[in-house]
Amino acid sequence: xxxxxxxxxxxxxxxxxxxxxxxxxxxxxxxxxxxxxxxxxxxxxxxxxxxxxxxxxxxxxxxxxxxxxxxxxxxxxxxxxxxxxxxxxxxxxxxxxxxxxxxxxx
Numbered sequence: 001x002x003x004x005x006x007x008x009x010x011x012x013x014x015x016x017x018x019x020x021x022x023x024x025x026x027x028x029x030x031x032x033x034x035x036x037x038x039x040x041x042x043x044x045x046x047x048x049x050x051x052x053x054x055x056x057x058x059x060x061x062x063x064x065x066x067x068x069x070x071x072x073x074x075x076x077x078x079x080x081x082x083x084x085x086x087x088x089x090x091x092x093x094x095x096x097x098x099x100x101x102x103x104x105x106x
Contacts, residue, residue: 003027007054026089033085041068041078053082 001024008017022030034053041047051057051064058078061069068074 009055020086022089030086030089033088034082037078037081037085040081041074045071045074053078 002021003024004019004021006017006019008015010016038047038049038051038053042049042051046067048064048066054063057063058065058068058075061067068078
């Protein structure tokens with residue numbers, strides 16, 4: 001079984017959704033590893049737990065990420081650490097394909 005961590009994004013002219021797919025038996029370990037990325041940022045830069053790895057928060061310095069909002073290299077480093085963590089697991093990312101209109105198949 002795969003678990004999907006889905007996220008959505010909205011601009012003035014586009015709505016999109018992406019997902020990170022992870023095997024059920026690895027999902028808890030992936031979650032812990034990503035939590036360690038946040039904990040490392042908290043220890044090194046004063047990020048306030050329980051900050052989460054959401055782009056809007058990270059890039060705008062919201063919900064605990066305020067200490068790094070003006071340090072783009074640090075922000076990029078956090079992204080880099082998160083992507084490396086994801087790569088260590090059998091996880092897959094990509095756009096969720098749209099089904100054709102009228103396709104109600106499960």
